[in-house]
Amino acid sequence: xxxxxxxxxxxxxxxxxSLLATPAHAEKADRDKPVNLExxxxxxxxxxxxxxxxxxxxxSQGTLMLRADRVQVTQNAEGLDKxxxxxxxxxxxxxxxxxxxxxxxxxxxxxxxxxxSQLELIGQARLRRGSDELRGEQISYNAETQFYKVxxxxxxQTPAGRVRAVIRPKPRADQPAAKP
Numbered sequence: 001x002x003x004x005x006x007x008x009x010x011x012x013x014x015x016x017x018s019l020l021a022t023p024a025h026a027e028k029a030d031r032d033k034p035v036n037l038e039x040x041x042x043x044x045x046x047x048x049x050x051x052x053x054x055x056x057x058x059x060s061q062g063t064l065m066l067r068a069d070r071v072q073v074t075q076n077a078e079g080l081d082k083x084x085x086x087x088x089x090x091x092x093x094x095x096x097x098x099x100x101x102x103x104x105x106x107x108x109x110x111x112x113x114x115x116x117s118q119l120e121l122i123g124q125a126r127l128r129r130g131s132d133e134l135r136g137e138q139i140s141y142n143a144e145t146q147f148y149k150v151x152x153x154x155x156x157q158t159p160a161g162r163v164r165a166v167i168r169p170k171p172r173a174d175q176p177a178a179k180p
Contacts, residue, residue, distance in 0.1 A: 015025070030062030030094065038070075063095035063102075064113035068110070080114035089124065101130040108138070117143035125150075136163040 040055025052072045059066040068085040075081055089106045096103050108123030118140065121127065125139040136150040153161035 030064050033062035035059065035061045047130075049081075059089075063079075064092065065094070065131040066092040076115070083110075084114040085110040089123075095131060102128075104131070105139075119143065131166070132169040133166045134163075135165075137161070148160065 009076050013176075022180065037057070037059050039050045039053035039057045042051065042053050044051045046177055050072060050113045053068065054070045057068045057071045059071070066085065068090040069087040069089065071083065071085045073080075073083050086109045089108055091104070091106050092110070092159040093104045094102075103125050105121055105125075107121035107125040109121075111122065112118070119142075121139040123137065125134075125136055127134045127141075134148070134150050136151040138151045139147040140151075141147070150165070152163045
């Protein structure tokens, strides 16, 4: 692999890491950390501006850890266009800004549109922050508007096809936290 291809590979990995540092109030300091990427294979198409990482893909940047079977990064003239990750499941974990809690996501597929700042977790999607959790067939999050949408599986014949949310009460300021 030439030095130019190696440089582009790390540039694409940095874009991937920067994208995942944006959603869900993630740790801002992660954006300044180096990106580490491992995969069994990497292919780069300089003309189409597409890079594909395959086989036990692990991306880390600061507190961010992403694991997938396959990650594809596409660029446009302005830079990052789209990121698509697939796996059984794709997982990510990152420390929340200003908190000791972690944001964790799980899905069969993760799609991110860099132009619209839209994150999609598709297929058996779960999103956890601390003890709160959202589950559905698809979870959409827009980093600019901070708007979430969780969709169930409408044609499911079981209650498992419905959207589920677990929201734990927060301790009040005038009351000590309950012991587990």
